[in-house]
Amino acid sequence: MDRLFNLCPECSLPLIVEYDLNADPGLRNELRDRRADTSRYHELLPFDDPSELEGLGEGCTPLLAAHSLGHLGDVRFKDESKNPTRSFKARGMAVAVSMAKKLGAKSLGAPTAGNAGCALAAYGARARLPVFVAMPKDTPRSIVDEAKGFGAEVELVDGFITDCARVVQARLAASGGFELSTLREPYRVEGKKLMGYELLEDLGRLPDVILYPTGGGTGLIGMWKAFDEMERLGWIDSRRPRLWSVQAEGCAPIVRAMDQGLETAPAWEHPVTGAWGLRVPRAIGDRLMLRALRESGGGAIAVPETAIEPAADRIRRDEGIDAGPETGAALVALERLAQMRLARNDETIVVFNTGGNKYSR
Numbered sequence: 231m232d233r234l235f236n237l238c239p240e241c242s243l244p245l246i247v248e249y250d251l252n253a254d255p256g257l258r259n260e261l262r263d264r265r266a267d268t269s270r271y272h273e274l275l276p277f278d279d280p281s282e283l284e285g286l287g288e289g290c291t292p293l294l295a296a297h298s299l300g301h302l303g304d305v306r307f308k309d310e311s312k313n314p315t316r317s318f319k320a321r322g323m324a325v326a327v328s329m330a331k332k333l334g335a336k337s338l339g340a341p342t343a344g345n346a347g348c349a350l351a352a353y354g355a356r357a358r359l360p361v362f363v364a365m366p367k368d369t370p371r372s373i374v375d376e377a378k379g380f381g382a383e384v385e386l387v388d389g390f391i392t393d394c395a396r397v398v399q400a401r402l403a404a405s406g407g408f409e410l411s412t413l414r415e416p417y418r419v420e421g422k423k424l425m426g427y428e429l430l431e432d433l434g435r436l437p438d439v440i441l442y443p444t445g446g447g448t449g450l451i452g453m454w455k456a457f458d459e460m461e462r463l464g465w466i467d468s469r470r471p472r473l474w475s476v477q478a479e480g481c482a483p484i485v486r487a488m489d490q491g492l493e494t495a496p497a498w499e500h501p502v503t504g505a506w507g508l509r510v511p512r513a514i515g516d517r518l519m520l521r522a523l524r525e526s527g528g529g530a531i532a533v534p535e536t537a538i539e540p541a542a543d544r545i546r547r548d549e550g551i552d553a554g555p556e557t558g559a560a561l562v563a564l565e566r567l568a569q570m571r572l573a574r575n576d577e578t579i580v581v582f583n584t585g586g587n588k589y590s591r
């Protein structure tokens with residue numbers, strides 16, 4: 231693509247990048263000798279040349295065996311807190327900001343539940359592009375300060391991330407900046423899909439089950455896309471991990487839509503959760519996410535708010551992993567799935583630690 235795009239100009243739905251892929255077993259071997267960052271997979275990204283990546287060393291995060299959860303199976307944490315700005319959001323912003331710069335953007339903006347704003351601020355600084363982010367006004371101070379610390383202009387909005395989106399769009403319409411909201415441009419998903427590629431590199435095969443704390447859903451959508459690409463590359467067969475979307479009971483639009491058999495997920499009316507990354511009442515990628523969850527044979531599960539922080543605390547204390555509340559939610563979900571025998575102890579189960587414990591007030 232040679233120009234900046236947000237949603238499809240004809241149907242107003244997210245644009246998804248398609249590659250001309252053929253079986254290429256050689257590439258899989260070549261990867262091993264490359265740099266441990268996003269540029270490692272450059273043929274599978276929208277760059278003409280790996281030097282177009284304005285990177286900060288994101289990606290190639292460790293897959294850590296969970297010592298305290300052996301009774302639940304071969305449980306591993308994919309530790310995304312090791313990324314720049316301590317969350318998986320760095321992956322998406324690395325590719326999206328680099329492409330925006332390449333295609334001529336002069337300034338950037340996005341609404342955020344927190345972590346995406348910090349990542350955008352850092353990558354904007356790296357690409358020398360000014361950044362504007364809008365966050366709900368109750369976003370923890372530590373997150374606001376982190377984004378400001380990377381030079382972003384931050385506006386605090388009286389509302390949820392969906393209200394922040396309106397503020398960002400009005401601001402960018404006036405200033406001519408480019409919007410990098412979740413799935414409203416095609417490249418954040420491209421960066422995040424590499425989590426799927428890395429699982430194959432980490433394990434030599436794909437896991438049986440994946441648990442992913444979900445807001446807008448781009449992590450899941452990206453990995454689902456990666457699995458499809460890897461099949462076309464001849465790296466895997468048609469089997470897929472069962473994907474489980476994890477949400478908090480106080481904001482569970484995807485769980486409700488799954489339970490009701492819907493193809494889209496209507497907005498959640500009063501979203502309440504201290505797992506800030508999960509406080510997304512309406513996901514623009516709902517259709518894509520719901521399809522992936524169903525086709526994978528997995529599903530969506532909501533967990534009680536009171537169980538979230540104690541579970542995150544357990545991961546930190548028992549595993550030494552910098553787990554945020556979103557990952558606490560995923561652990562609670564795993565324990566429930568195990569009780570229901572929807573995740574078995576003879577299986578390999580990957581829990582995404584999507585971000586570190588960054589939310590001090």
Ligand SMILES: Cc1ncc(COP(=O)(O)O)c(C=O)c1O
Nearest residue numbers: 345444445446447448507584585
């Ligand atoms: C730590 C963390 N986990 C999970 C999510 C949800 O990610 P997504 O919106 O891609 O589903 C977020 C989003 O802000 C997050 O910050």
